[in-house]
Amino acid sequence: MTIEVFIPLLTVLALGTFLGFELISKVPPTLHTPLMSASNAISGITIVGAILACNELGYTTISKWLGIFALILATVNVVGGYAVSDRMLKMFKKK
Amino acid sequence: MKLYIELAYLISSILFIVGIKMLNKTQTARKGNFVSAAGMFIAILATVVQVRAITLIDIFVGVLIGSIIGLYFAYKVKMTKIPEMVAIFNGFGGLASLAVALSDYWLHTQEGAMAGYGDLIVPISVILSIFIGGVTFTGSMIAFLKLNGSISGRAIVFKGQHLLNLALIIVSIILSVFVLINTQDPLYIILISVLSLVLGILLVIPIGGADMPVVISLLNSYSGMAACATGFVLSNNVLIISGALVGASGIVLTQIMCKAMNRSLMNVLLGGFGQTAGSAGTQEGGSDIVVKEVGVEEAAQIFDSVSSLIIVPGYGMAVAQAQHAVRELYELCEKKNIDVRFAIHPVAGRMPGHMNVLLAEANIPYDKLIEMELINDDFSNTDLVFIVGANDVVNPAAKTNPNSPIFGMPVLNVEKAQTVIVSKRGMAPGYAGIENELFGADNCLMLFGDAKQSITKLVNELKEL
DSSP, X not given: OOHHHHHHXXXXXXXXXXXXXXXXXXXXXXXHHHHHHHHHHHHTTHXXXXXXXXXXXXXXXXXXXXXXXXXXXXXXXXXXXXXXXXXXXXXXXXX | XXXXXXXXXXXXXXXXXXXXXXXXXXXXXXXXXXXXXXXXHHHHHHHHHTSOGGGHHHHHHHHHHHHHHHHHHHHHSOGGGHHHHHHHHHHHHHHXXXXXXXXXXXXXXXXXXXXXXXXXXXXXXXXXXXXXXXXXXXXXXXXXXXXXXXXXXXXXXXXXXXXXXXXHHHHHHHHHHHHHHSTTOHHHXXXXXXXXXXXXXXXXXXXXXXXXXXXXXXXXXXXXHHHHHHHHHHTOHHHHHHHHHHHHHHHHHHXXXXXXXXXXXXXXXXXXXTSSSSSTTSOGGGOOOOOOBOOHHHHHHXXXXXXXXXXXXXXXXXXXXXXXXXXXXXXXXXXXTOXXXXXXXXXXXXXXXXXXXXXXXXXXXXXXXXXXHHHGGGGXXXXXXXXXXXXXXXXXXXXXXXXXXXXXXXXXXXXXXXXXXXXXXXXXXXXXXXXOGGGGSTTEEEEESOHHHHHHHHHHHHHXX
């Protein structure tokens, strides 16, 4: 990786972190549990890496199977995280 | 083609941000979750488009298996068990990042072109991704087992624990240097993986059950950081943005939880809390607090005579599955024109916002749940406070006794109400392992027994009045 590639990525990380702090500080305590399961789902973004990883080589390689393993785990995270958040948020009712 | 894929990733990053933003209001939160899920869908689609068609079937099968497992968990889990589920999912996220990084390492050094990395940034990212991912995985599994009761929720401490952890971290750093010097030898990277898994276990076992809100928040943050590191491995912006958002989210929640307990993060992480104040939970007989017991009939008469009531739920309500009984009590009191509200302490339960979800599940409107700061001044003009399975968060010693381990922790001013009724199984102390002098106060009555049964009986009595 060259510096020309690295610095923009680092910039994205720095700005994303600050943005995250701003956004999350405004979430009311009532919603902290659904927030956690939703952010859990978002951290399943590793699924992108998993899809790329299981796509490079054939079935006889370790990298392929590690990729498929990661793919299953990340999908559990994504699908389960969003589904359980939705299930919770559906229950929040005002009088 | 590359342009469109990058644009798709940008769109999904924006959707994640908008989705989280919409989570700041209860009215828009559910839509926000959809928006965020749409972002994820676009990211996945954009990634699938760029892979060779021959592996589509593998991807399809993997996603299918993962979806079935995910949906099964998501719809089967009881609301009292949400902390366990979040812990497991955090762990999966960490393990996925570890596996992706390890896969990338194998691809570049053992299989494929075997050209190595040719620079330092990517292998360092690989190491970080593996290390953080591994710690997140086993740490989360221990948190899960503690929450689940499979292993003792008590803090497990032994001599030299912190030194051992420090030593493991130093060894990991040394091994990392070996990886960077000799990238082709997989031994070091495997050792780092193993060490990270061991370290995850060691870091969480000294932390007691009631500190789990902090641990889960922190592990949530780690799973984001692991995804972030994976983003650097693959030079992928959407991974870095999402990972940063989750990482920041976990840190913010961690800070809120620590503040609510008046403890530093370091104090929580070093663990052993609650063990210092004598052997917690075993000194039931030695109590010098004289309590007044109240029966269900008498309690019902008190409920019938008041005009304002604040209910304080705690982890004990979740354990007893008493939230639906509490709902019945709430509805009945509303019918009797009693003003009923709920006071929610930030660390009540086993994860941030745990009580809110339980009470929402029991159909209690969320505008009846009031945060500590907003309701704390109202206790003095409230007729009755009903405490269900909360202990340390209502202990006045936090305000009055400088020698108490919880001194300085913000607590609910329940003792200021005219009458306090406490539904509790027995006189065992709370997590901090200390006596609660509230229980001996003149205006405090103890309603001993299982919370669910007591409240159901209370409701039946109250119906007849």
